[in-house]
Amino acid sequence: MRLAVERYASRLSAGDGDGVADLFADQAWIEDPIGSERKVGREVLRVFYAGAIERAHPQVELTGPVRTTNASAAAAPLRSRSFFGGRNMVIDIIDVFTFDSDGLIESMCAYFGPSNMADAES
Amino acid sequence: MRLAVERYASRLSAGDGDGVADLFADQAWIEDPIGSERKVGREVLRVFYAGAIERAHPQVELTGPVRTTNASAAAAPLRSRSFFGGRNMVIDIIDVFTFDSDGLIESMCAYFGPSNMADAES
Numbered sequence: 001m002r003l004a005v006e007r008y009a010s011r012l013s014a015g016d017g018d019g020v021a022d023l024f025a026d027q028a029w030i031e032d033p034i035g036s037e038r039k040v041g042r043e044v045l046r047v048f049y050a051g052a053i054e055r056a057h058p059q060v061e062l063t064g065p066v067r068t069t070n071a072s073a074a075a076a077p078l079r080s081r082s083f084f085g086g087r088n089m090v091i092d093i094i095d096v097f098t099f100d101s102d103g104l105i106e107s108m109c110a111y112f113g114p115s116n117m118a119d120a121e122s
Numbered sequence: 123m124r125l126a127v128e129r130y131a132s133r134l135s136a137g138d139g140d141g142v143a144d145l146f147a148d149q150a151w152i153e154d155p156i157g158s159e160r161k162v163g164r165e166v167l168r169v170f171y172a173g174a175i176e177r178a179h180p181q182v183e184l185t186g187p188v189r190t191t192n193a194s195a196a197a198a199p200l201r202s203r204s205f206f207g208g209r210n211m212v213i214d215i216i217d218v219f220t221f222d223s224d225g226l227i228e229s230m231c232a233y234f235g236p237s238n239m240a241d242a243e244s
Binding site for chain 1: 156190198234
C-alpha cells in the first residue's frame with residue numbers, strides 16, 4: 001500500500017496519467033475533494049487524470065509517512081503544487097485509500113478545503 | 123472543525139477524557155484503529171478515553187495542518203507518544219473526522235498500523 005501511494009504521487013508529478021490510472025482497480029472510484037461527485041471506473045479515471053495533469057501540472061510530494069493499516073486502507077499527507085483556479089497554488093491534502101486483494105486502489109478520498117490552499121511562492 | 127481537532131489533541135494530552143468526550147455528538151462513533159470494532163455513543167467514548175488516558179498517557183501533537191473540507195469532514199496528521207503494548211511508543215496517525223451541524227464530532231476513524239509505530243527515544 002505504501003508503494004502504491006508513493007507511485008500515485010510520483011506518477012502524478014511525472015505527468016503519467018496512464019500510470020496513475022493503472023494503480024486503480026477496474027471499478028475503483030474517487031471523491032476528490034470529499035463531497036464532490038464521485039468518478040467511477042478506471043477508464044473514467046484515466047481521462048480525469050490526463051485532464052488534471054494537462055490543466056494543473058501537479059507536483060505532489062508526501063509530507064509524512066503513509067499510514068498503512070491492517071484494514072486494507074491507507075492514509076497519507078501530501079502537498080500538491082499545481083495550477084488551480086487560474087493561479088499557482090500549494091494545497092495541503094490528506095488522501096485516504098482503500099485497496100483490493102491484488103493491491104489495486106479501490107477508492108480514494110481527498111481531504112482539503114479553501115483553508116488548505118495558498119498562493120505558491122514564486 | 124480545526125478548533126475541535128486541536129482541542130481533541132490538546133485535551134487528550136492534558137489527560138482530560140471528559141473534555142475529549144464532550145467534543146463528540148451524543149450518538150458519535152469511533153473506529154480506532156480503522157478495522158477495529160466501533161465504539162458508539164458519547165458515554166461509551168467517555169469511558170474509553172478515560173481508560174486510554176489512564177493506561178497510555180498519550181501525548182498527541184498535530185504534525186501538519188488540519189485539512190478542513192466543505193463536506194463537514196476534516197483530516198489531520200498526528201503523532202502520539204504513549205505507553206502502548208507495554209512499551210513507550212511513537213505512533214504516526216491520521217485521524218478522519220465528520221461533524222454535525224453543531225460542530226460536534228459525529229465520527230472519527232484513526233489510520234495507523236504496525237509500520238507507523240516505533241519505540242520512543244528515551
